[in-house]
Amino acid sequence: xxxxxxxxxxxxxxxxxxxxxxxxxxxxxxxxxxxxxxxxxxxxxxxxxxxxxxxxxxxxxxxxxxxxxxxxxxxxxxxxxxxxxxxxxxxxxxxxxxxxxxxxxxxxxxxxxxxxxxxxxxxxxxxxxxxxxxxxxxxxxxxxxxxxxxxxxxxxxxxxxxxxxxxxxxxxxxxxxxxxxxxxxxxxxxxxxxxxxxxxxxxxxxxxxxxxxxxxxxxxxxxxxxxxxxxxxxxxxxxxxxxxxxxxxxxxxxxxxxxxxxxxxxxxxxxxxxxxxxxx
Amino acid sequence: xxxxxxxxxxxxxxxxxxxxxxxxxxxxxxxxxxxxxxxxxxxxxxxxxxxxxxxxxxxxxxxxxxxxxxxxxxxxxxxxxxxxxxxxxxxxxxxxxxxxxxxxxxxxxxxxxxxxxxxxxxxxxxxxxxxxxxxxxxxxxxxxxxxxxxxxxxxxxxxxxxxxxxxxxxxxxxxxxxxxxxxxxxxxxxxxxxxxxxxxxxxxxxxxxxxxxxxxxxxxxxxxxxxxxxxxxxxxxxxxxxxxxxxxxxxxxxxxxxxxxxxxxxxxxxxxxxxxxxxxxxxxxxxxxxxxxxxxxxx
Numbered sequence: 001x002x003x004x005x006x007x008x009x010x011x012x013x014x015x016x017x018x019x020x021x022x023x024x025x026x027x028x029x030x031x032x033x034x035x036x037x038x039x040x041x042x043x044x045x046x047x048x049x050x051x052x053x054x055x056x057x058x059x060x061x062x063x064x065x066x067x068x069x070x071x072x073x074x075x076x077x078x079x080x081x082x083x084x085x086x087x088x089x090x091x092x093x094x095x096x097x098x099x100x101x102x103x104x105x106x107x108x109x110x111x112x113x114x115x116x117x118x119x120x121x122x123x124x125x126x127x128x129x130x131x132x133x134x135x136x137x138x139x140x141x142x143x144x145x146x147x148x149x150x151x152x153x154x155x156x157x158x159x160x161x162x163x164x165x166x167x168x169x170x171x172x173x174x175x176x177x178x179x180x181x182x183x184x185x186x187x188x189x190x191x192x193x194x195x196x197x198x199x200x201x202x203x204x205x206x207x208x209x210x211x212x213x214x215x216x217x218x219x220x221x222x223x224x225x226x227x228x229x230x231x232x233x234x235x236x237x238x239x240x241x242x243x244x245x246x247x248x249x250x251x252x253x254x255x256x257x258x259x260x261x262x263x264x265x266x267x268x269x270x271x272x273x274x275x276x277x278x279x280x
Numbered sequence: 281x282x283x284x285x286x287x288x289x290x291x292x293x294x295x296x297x298x299x300x301x302x303x304x305x306x307x308x309x310x311x312x313x314x315x316x317x318x319x320x321x322x323x324x325x326x327x328x329x330x331x332x333x334x335x336x337x338x339x340x341x342x343x344x345x346x347x348x349x350x351x352x353x354x355x356x357x358x359x360x361x362x363x364x365x366x367x368x369x370x371x372x373x374x375x376x377x378x379x380x381x382x383x384x385x386x387x388x389x390x391x392x393x394x395x396x397x398x399x400x401x402x403x404x405x406x407x408x409x410x411x412x413x414x415x416x417x418x419x420x421x422x423x424x425x426x427x428x429x430x431x432x433x434x435x436x437x438x439x440x441x442x443x444x445x446x447x448x449x450x451x452x453x454x455x456x457x458x459x460x461x462x463x464x465x466x467x468x469x470x471x472x473x474x475x476x477x478x479x480x481x482x483x484x485x486x487x488x489x490x491x492x493x494x495x496x497x498x499x500x501x502x503x504x505x506x507x508x509x510x511x512x513x514x515x516x517x518x519x520x521x522x523x524x525x526x527x528x529x530x531x532x533x534x535x536x537x538x539x540x541x542x543x544x545x546x547x548x549x550x551x552x553x554x555x556x557x558x559x560x561x562x563x564x565x566x567x568x569x570x571x572x573x574x575x576x577x578x579x
Contacts, residue, residue, distance in 0.1 A: 057536040064536045087540040146418045151504075152333065153537045173332040177421055177503040177522040180533065184401070184500070191406055192419040 024251040026053040028062020028075030029155050030181040031101055031200045032240050035267040036075055039258055049251060055181065060153030066243055067091050072252045074243035077101060077155030077200075081168075094248070095241040098259045099268035100279055102224040103159040103236040104201035104211035106186075110193050112210040114141035120215045121235075125164050127196065129172055135194055143194035148185060149176035150198050156182075159238045160198045201229075202272025230278050240273060310553040317546035325550055329509035333534060338547040340526070340554065342509045347525040347555070349518060350423050350498065351491035354430035355438075359484050361431075362438030366483075369439075370446035371468050382440060389436035397500035400429045405501050417520050421503030424519045429501060430491045438487035445479025446472055478569045485566035492559050495527035502528050526555045 026036060033055045040051040055075075056065070062074030067088030080093045105119055116138050126132040127145060136142045150157035161171040179185040182203045189195040190208035201224035204211035213221040214235055228234040248256045258264045265275040317325055321338055328339020365385065369378045408428065409420030449472050457471045458464075473480070503522020510518035529551055538544040 057533040060533055060536045064539055068539075144416075144418060148419075151533045153533050169334070171334075173335060175505055175507040177419060177505045178532075179504075187401060188419070188421070192409070195419070 022050045022251075024049060024051045024073070024255060025071040026051065026073040026075060026255075027056055027065045027071045028243070029059045029077040029240075030055045030183070031077045031155065031273075032075035032098070032242070034271040035099070035264070035273070036242070036259070038267050038270075039255070039264055042263075043255065043258060047254065049254065051255070058151065058153060058180070059155040059158075062243060063093075064088075066093070066245060069245075072244070073248075073255060076241045076243050077238055078158045079239070079241075080243065092246045094244045094246060095239075096244065096248070096256055096260075097239050097241055097276065098264070099240040099276065100229060100274040101238055101240050102201040102229045102234055103156050103163075103198050103238060104204045104224045105160075105214075105236075106189055106197055106199045106204045106209040106211055108189050108192060108195040108209065110143065111135055111140055111196070114143075116140035116212065118213040118215040118221045120217075121164060124160075128164060128174060130174070141194075146192050146195045147176050148179045148188055148192075148195060148197040149174065150185070151178045151180050154180070155238060156198045156200060159236050163236050226274060226278075229274055240268070307553075307556065310549050310556065314546045314550035314553050316542040317550045320543050320546070325547070326554075329507060331506045333537070333544055333547075336543055338543070338550075340547075340551055342507060343524045343526045343529055343551065344554065345509070345518070346423060346502070346523040347492060347527070347558070349523075350427045350430060350502070350525050351488055353424065353427035353519065354434060354491045355484060355488050357428065357431035358435045358438050358487060362435050362483070362487065363442045363480060365439045366442035366446055367468055367472070370443045371464070371472060378443075382443060385436050385439050387436075388432070389440075393433070393494060393497045394500075396429055396433055397497035400425065400497060400501040404429055412520050415516070415520055419503065419522065421501055421522045422520045423502060423523045426498040426502040426525070427519070429497050430494055433494060433497060434487040434490045437490050438483050441483030441486055442476075442480050445476040445483055448479060449475040478572060482566040482569040485562050485569070489559050489562040489566065492555065492562065493527065495531040498525055499528040499531045504528055504532060526551050530555070 026040070033053065037053050040049075040053050043049045044051055055061075059074075059076040059078050062071075062076045063080060063084050064087075065071045066074035067084070069091075076095075080095060085091075085093060105124065107116060114135065116135060119138065123132065123138060127147060132138070133145055134142065135145055150160070158168050161168050165171045179188055179197060182200050185197050185199050186203050186205075186209050189197045189199070199209065199211075201211055203209075204224075211224050213223040215221050222228050222234050224234050224236070229237050242256055242259060244252055244256065247253075259268075260276075265277065269275045269278075317338055320336065321328060325338055325340055326344070327341055328337070329341045330337050330339045331342070365381075369381050373381065405420030405425050407420075408422060408425045409417060412420075412422070412424075453471055453475065454467050457467045462470065502525060504524055505522040506524060508518075508521060508523040510521070512518075530548065535548055538548045
């Protein structure tokens with residue numbers, strides 16, 4: 001009787017174990033997700049790989065779930081910080097760059113049509129600290145600024161505060177409505193008057209949401225166009241990484257290698273990011 | 281021979297013990313995990329209005345207020361509609377038609393929350409944004425948007441339980457009332473409603489319990505703004521501004537950051553504990569109401 005139960009348990013556990021060994025789990029940034037999801041699709045059909053890809057919690061989710069051993073690859077759109085490394089001392093985070101992206105400050109149509117086309121770093125800081133509350137201070141319409149801040153932990157947010165304050169730790173404590181993924185951000189900015197938010201520049205379509213240029217101290221206006229990202233004159237650029245625990249092996253290696261091949265890199269470009277060979 | 285302690289009896293006893301054990305274990309886990317934040321903030325965790333995770337300042341009051349405002353507003357909107365619909369189905373519809381209507385309304389309960397959330401982003405928030413134009417809202421993400429969305433979601437719960445409560449009033453009483461010369465409206469007002477009052481209240485409370493625990497749909501339209509303690513509590517202002525509920529905070533990506541930092545993680549578990557106690561209180565109240573109303577009809 002006892003043996004039967006044991007055998008039954010073993011049988012019940014078997015599919016779980018094998019499924020676990022075969023499924024490649026990936027989680028993290030919605031920005032990296034676009035090319036990675038398409039790569040998964042290709043690998044699923046061509047190599048019959050079992051891949052589960054998700055965007056739970058953005059880059060922070062990618063890091064913590066890799067740290068917990070819940071996924072084999074994290075997708076992140078920022079560097080792993082020392083705090084993250086301290087949190088998971090047993091994990092050797094390895095960043096593998098697969099592309100480059102820029103963060104744009106995007107506005108809704110009424111603001112763009114009202115004449116606001118660029119922003120300085122000081123203005124961005126003043127809006128963030130609540131000193132500027134109306135678009136007329138930036139030469140735009142008389143309309144309150146509806147600032148949608150990216151959730152803490154999002155790569156996009158960190159690029160923004162890194163540009164304005166030098167480090168996420170120096171960013172002041174603020175209270176704004178928050179947005180999460182790219183789709184949500186674009187949707188909410190597009191449907192709100194006087195809206196402003198941070199968004200991956202490839203998502204700024206120029207029809208519903210518009211990317212502001214950055215006005216430098218000497219009066220130059222730099223747009224988040226690809227050539228400006230590649231030659232690093234646009235200041236809010238960021239690397240896109242696949243994150244692994246140590247050197248990738250097995251299925252993890254297959255996936256990472258695919259992203260670095262010409263086909264994988266074309267997927268990166270297809271979604272509006274810079275591929276590695278375009279970077280100088 | 282069937283012994284007093286049959287296999288069925290023992291196994292059901294065993295499994296209900298497991299179910300109760302899981303409940304207790306969850307409570308204990310949340311209490312233990314939230315100890316660091318209680319040590320750090322004291323009662324300030326409940327009364328504080330500032331939540332700044334980077335400087336370890338954790339005050340849950342705006343989220344508790346948001347939860348209460350959103351759930352009660354949802355109940356205020358769904359209650360009359362739900363009970364009205366229940367009166368119609370249970371008192372005035374022939375039983376076959378009643379079941380059809382009931383099933384259609386119950387289907388609403390099967391729609392996944394995230395679908396409601398997406399519909400909310402697509403239509404509801406824009407609609408509320410336009411509707412509120414005279415009040416000059418900053419965006420369509422408001423506590424009110426969350427409440428309206430929740431009202432739709434808890435409607436099936438309220439309606440179907442209210443319908444059950446009304447049906448549990450014996451029809452002999454209705455017949456007797458009609459015999460005394462009351463018209464159908466008077467029968468509803470003077471017989472069915474008073475007789476089923478406890479059951480109706482229980483239906484409302486269970487609807488409220490469902491509203492308290494709902495996360496994803498509200499998460500997408502509530503605005504998720506921390507530290508929103510309103511300047512004027514008794515006005516429409518808190519409702520037409522963005523805010524947080526306990527559930528939206530728990531569903532946010534902050535939980536990913538909190539993990540590994542005992543105080544921050546404690547604060548998240550503390551929120552979960554508060555929510556669980558709120559829902560437990562409501563559920564117990566409603567269960568006891570239902571229990572007593574059933575007893576009365578039995579006697």
